[in-house]
Amino acid sequence: MGQAPTRRLILNADDFGLDLAVNAAVESAYQRGVLTTASLMVAAPAAADAIQRAKKLPGLGVGLHLTLVDGTPLLPAEQVPDLVDSSGRFAADLWLRGVRYFFLPKVRRQLAAEIRAQFAAFADSGLVLDHANAHKHLHLHPTVLSLMLDIGRDFALRAVRLPWESLTLARCGGAQGFAPAFWAFFLRPWLARMRRQLENRGLLYNDLLCGLDATGHMTELRLLQLLKCLPRQGLIEIYFHPATTQSPLLKKLMPDYEPQAEYAALLSPLVGEYLREQQIMRGRFRDFISG
Numbered sequence: 001m002g003q004a005p006t007r008r009l010i011l012n013a014d015d016f017g018l019d020l021a022v023n024a025a026v027e028s029a030y031q032r033g034v035l036t037t038a039s040l041m042v043a044a045p046a047a048a049d050a051i052q053r054a055k056k057l058p059g060l061g062v063g064l065h066l067t068l069v070d071g072t073p074l075l076p077a078e079q080v081p082d083l084v085d086s087s088g089r090f091a092a093d094l095w096l097r098g099v100r101y102f103f104l105p106k107v108r109r110q111l112a113a114e115i116r117a118q119f120a121a122f123a124d125s126g127l128v129l130d131h132a133n134a135h136k137h138l139h140l141h142p143t144v145l146s147l148m149l150d151i152g153r154d155f156a157l158r159a160v161r162l163p164w165e166s167l168t169l170a171r172c173g174g175a176q177g178f179a180p181a182f183w184a185f186f187l188r189p190w191l192a193r194m195r196r197q198l199e200n201r202g203l204l205y206n207d208l209l210c211g212l213d214a215t216g217h218m219t220e221l222r223l224l225q226l227l228k229c230l231p232r233q234g235l236i237e238i239y240f241h242p243a244t245t246q247s248p249l250l251k252k253l254m255p256d257y258e259p260q261a262e263y264a265a266l267l268s269p270l271v272g273e274y275l276r277e278q279q280i281m282r283g284r285f286r287d288f289i290s291g
Helices: 020-032 047-055 094-103 105-124 135-140 142-153 167-172 179-186 188-200 220-227 248-253 259-267 269-277
Strands: 007-016 037-040 061-066 129-134 208-210 234-240
Touching (some): 007 020, 007 061, 020 047, 020 259, 061 105, 061 135, 094 142, 105 129, 105 142, 129 135, 135 142, 135 188, 142 188, 167 220, 220 259, 220 269, 234 259, 259 269
Parallel strands (some): 007 037, 037 061, 208 234
16 A cells, blocks of 8 residues: 655745844744744844844744845945945836846846845854745746856755746635736746756755735635645645734835734644644755755
């Protein structure tokens, strides 16, 4: 008789270090809930607090949440003038910036310098690098991805998020409208290219990502719906944006998100009970790396 298929699950909190309320939620959701990993914004306002908390949680898998949009660079703005706006923040016009990343060598050099600085800052924290991804999934951009992988090799990068959510899974979680089809079909060529690059480098990546459609709204009900629809095999990542309260900063940056509801979902007894009953294996990326 063959062994039962194994469902492996990573439950990740993005934006670790953005705010004290996020950091508190990450710590609590790991200690009292089902959270297994968190992705750290090394240049964010509460990054030092996040690092301090993470060092007291050795079982929490912490990765780099590479931030090239909706934030400030780690390097001085004068060193990356083509990446920032007049206020010194990363420019928000992603389409134009994406074209410049691809075609202008001087912009790519600045981009590489900032990416390296963020990897170096993570290394300097003393934390073990569990994985890497990018804020707003910007590593879908081929230039950003190539630089992240090339530079990440110098920092022992072994796992990367693949931002693909199947249309079936998104619909099962209550998705409506055009967005799920966009992620599932329009981005397919980019995702296929990303898979090839990750496989060629021998890096681990998730088979599915849950949360693209539910970003900011991964409530207990939606999480339970998704869990009941997970395929019988594969490595699945579900990502969250939890916080113990919607602080002024979070309200300004993500006014429509439900961070407290997402935090509650990670603490939900119903969620924990379902995972145990179904014998779904939870872990960090590095727990699932063979060899």
